[in-house]
Amino acid sequence: MWIYEKKLQYPVRVSKCDPMMAKLLMEQYGGADGELAAALRYLNQRYTIPDKVIGLLTDIGTEEFAHLEMIATMIYKLTKDATPDQLKAAGLGPHFAAHDSALFYTNANGVPWTASYIQAKGDPIADLYEDIAAEEKARATYQWLIDLTDDVDLQDSLKFLREREVVHSLRFREAVEILKEKQSEKRFY
Amino acid sequence: MSDQVRYFEVFAGPFDPCPPIGYKSFQVPPNHFITFQPPNLPQFQPYEALKLGTLWQPLYSPYGSQ
């Protein structure tokens, strides 16, 4: 089971009301390489991966939910007091028509999240390379999001999330190395 | 300039409507030079680690204005 801890993994501050940026951040909320996709991808793959790397998939998958909550916090703060006119001007008119200011799992273009964004091949190497690619794509998305805002507080949280992708990518590559190793051989650095 | 950035020349055609940018850059973060993290890598102190997003100094990848 999972237990909720009532705090963010990293402080999220935004310094201005910017619903346009909220729309762009939805890419990491309900987009193909977003945090929801990441969490569901890893936690689903772990049932059929060799025991040696189940722990890693469980822990990174769990951390992704903490990142999802950070992205939600950014979107929430950036839109919470915006008027319908402001939302419309930011390109969120169609979102408002369906959801008011509720969050929803779509990408920045309003396309709803779909399970076809993620994969589970059942082949441990193929699955781990999918995970490595997902981390690199998420890292790139964070770069473009950092480029798209001049809010230094928001950039600060986005830089934290980008760095987490770098660490996760290395851990998944280490998982590949662990699975490549024959039982009797010793890993060398 | 960060040593985690690479550049490549972008072809400029005679009829391109936008002013040519010349070069484009992309990131190569440090995880791509480590196959398996060796033990006892230098660490950041807890507050700095949180701020930078990693405990391990060699894994830190700056981006944008730092």
Place this chain on the structure above:
Amino acid sequence: MSIQLDEAYYSLLHELQAIDFVLVELQLYLDTHPNDAAALQQFNQFVELRKRVVHHYETTYEPLLQFGRSNMPVSSWQWIEAPWPWQV
């Protein structure tokens, strides 16, 4: 009792976030380096450090965990009284 969202609150929350982050990083590292004794020892050290900070946070403010996982008796249902992470 509602929480006073003052400097002391944010500073204690920040301290907890920093300690917890070290534990997250060590956890992921240990997942692929389970035989690293030094990392294990550092993990245990931070678990102890965390206990003290969590105790301070929970007795000053509110429980951090649901379903009775927080290690403190409750005199009122603070879980729903204090603001949520995305609100502070």
